[in-house]
Amino acid sequence: MESGGNYSIMERFRTHVMLCSGMNCVDSGTMKIKAAFEEELRKRGLEGEIKIVLTGCNGYCAHGPVMVVQPDNIFYQSLTVEEVPNLVEEHFLKGRPYQKLLFKEPEKKLAIPQMNEIPFFKYQVLRVLRNTKLIDPESLEEYIARDGYQAAAKALTQMTPEEIVMVVKDSGLRGRGGAGFPTGLKWELGLKIKSDVKYVICNGDEGDLGAFMDRAVMEGDPHSVIEGMIICAKATGSRQGYIYVRAEYPLATKRLRIALDQCYETGLLGKDIFGTGFDFDLKIFKGAGAFVCGEATALMRSIEGKRGMPTPKLWRSAEKGLWDKPTVLNNVETFANIPQIILKGADWYRSLGTERSGGTKVFSLTGKVRNSGLIEVPLGISLREIIYNIGGGIEGGKTFKAVQTGGPSGGCIPANLLDLEVDYESLALAGSIMGSGGMVVLDETDCMVDIAKFFLEFTQTESCGKCIPCRVGTKRMLEILDRVTSGNGKKGDIELLEELGHYIRATSLCGLGMTAPNPVLSTLRYFRNEYEAHIRDKKCPAAVCKDLITYSILEELCNGCGACKRACPADAIRGTRKTPHRIDPEICIKCGTCFDACKFKAIMKV
């Protein structure tokens, strides 16, 4: 961990149990574990010595629920209510790590107790996520104990707006929302424009599929976002700000609201902050569920209470944004980077990353990777390091096929580019984008045409309908993909997809349309043969596209347990108990339910 931090807040208790309350862990039972823990500590008379803290997302989501014992830094995974008494007995009474719940190195099965020694954590550098597994996100004091609001104090009492802008510019920080526009430049524009009213907006409308970085920051360290916004307000001369939070994130909204209330109570927001005469008001606006609202102008229309439709960029938002007033808009992760940059300086920030892309980036690593979760790494790290060193490779012993970055606006990067160094330019050159930081790992059982269709279906549905290239163009592309995946592809379809894709990219009004063809174009670039197999041979090589495959039962492997028959929603499976079953191809809807239900791998799809 980069900063040693200040643990003074923790002195009253001998030990702290940092129980992850990120979504993935909570869904696997964190709250039950907490109750069992409290009960057990009470029984053993330890409640005055050991404190349980619900922290933000730990990141190691694949093995939830997880917890870290501090200050020993011992990591426990796959917690269960039943194991809590043993854990308390071993660790807190006998004083030795409880072997059974420690992380085990997959090959030699050696236990690794220290969190920092576990490969998943070892290769990470935590700047944005430096607090998420260490503090109670609902406690202002704990944030302050980790240098919280020192940067805001420095910016407000010792720095001029020009100086703040200069530091941010020198740091090389680029917008973490996707496009990578230099943050300092944006702030400089905001500062230069003269206006009686200016706004600062935080874009927390994390709409990309397979991305949950901003959620983790808003839920796990909400004050860092607020502090970044206060500094931005000072730098650009704004007195009013909004945090736009995605509708699907109720916990993030709640945590931000608690943090805002704490700031107003203590004078960190409102009138005359730090006695400097500087005023700043901050409000939360809940989004209502529209992907296009991640686009700056659409987001502003949404705050104005309108349909979230983008407006032509005749001028920059820094000149004319929300209610036609100058507006500086950055995303959650960008703001969360700011306090550390102000405190430690531009050179410190640039000490990691590449020449053109400084600092670290948070990624959500998901899909067919063994250690899925939330990670933060220096830019310039290779995809191979991310997927194999941190991610632990592909799950189930399958072969890596591609990694999808950037969500619906991004593309798929194939195996021969695994050594690509990740930064904004290199990903763009490879036909994808950095995007907000979603990374979905795909293996040999994923059909690339299906993936492209999946994303296009999404952007097609989410297209606001304002401009024709996006509204009609994506529809036509989707029709072609539908045709291809259902075995009705024609010669020339690939060329037509390419032509349409290029036109849509060149002529759409906003980023949604301009990037919508990316998943198709990038898979065409690297996996053209799969498209050809669908069109020419009417085959889906990965056996995914349902119209091109048939399901059947291998008699020799079927023991007639009846699991498939019970699971089949179409009643297409015949057979009596303990004798091999059979699928009626006439009735089968190819939903694949039986394939998932069979424990004996007796169901074939070809």
Added chain:
Amino acid sequence: MEEALQNILTTYLKEDGNIITILQDVEENFGYIPEEAVIWFSKKLDIPASRFYGVATFYAQFHLKPKGKNVITICRGTACHVKGSERLLRGFRKRFNLPDGEDTTADGEFTIETVACEGTCSMAPAVLINGKVCGKMTADKLAREIKILKGKKTKKTADDNES
């Protein structure tokens, strides 16, 4: 209804809200956007009903029809997709014989929805059962959950035990 609407109006005036915040409150109160509510606000605020509908039909959060007693939300994020969420969706719709364009079962017991991405990608495929996230879902597990929900409503009739 009148009282609930009045409360929403008071909040709107106090907190300097807009059409979206009104509709969010209506949706939260009633589970959907009833036509009466739109007309009521349209008259009170002298804003054409069409503007309310313009917003309500634009955002995924708003529903114009009431939902079923139980809401099953299938996550359609990328990680869930590659782990079979489409198969879950297809299987579920077939099980209840839902025609295209219809999301609620005829008896009003179940509504099936999708969400673009729930952000619990490590639990893929994720399904929300009445708002509670259930991860690593399989068709089998989902069928069991549905059976439990059905059981609760009808107190386990012989019919349910059969299915």
